[in-house]
Amino acid sequence: MALILIVDDSPTEVHVMQKALERHGYRTAVAGDGEEGIRLARAMHPDLIFMDIVMPGVNGYQATRTLSNDPDTRTIPIVMVTSKGQETDRIWGLRQGAVDYMVKPVSMDQLVEKAQAALAA
Secondary structure, eight states: OOEEEEEOSOHHHHHHHHHHHHHTTOEEEEESSHHHHHHHHHHHOOSEEEEOSOOSSSOHHHHHHHHHHOTTTTTSOEEEEESOOOHHHHHHHHHTTOSEEEESSOOHHHHHHHHHHHHHO
């Protein structure tokens, strides 16, 4: 089954996302910030990454840009899952290399649908 990396500094968000994805048969891994997310993405080569934006240190925009420009990780789809709901935030996230953008709070059904769509693409 597909491996999904969740990059988010909120333990509550991570827990909810993990439970929803694992309930649908996905394996999950977790990174608490962008720097750890980059390291785990390079080491694990997940099938999909759900990336928060607002995190300490390396933020989600920076991590997405780094992974999208790296030949070893550029094919991993990244979906931004964030509280930043402005249109300019969405556009900037997509310009960094994300394939999709979701604004929190995200329903668990939406999360699973996005995972299925991103993995099928």
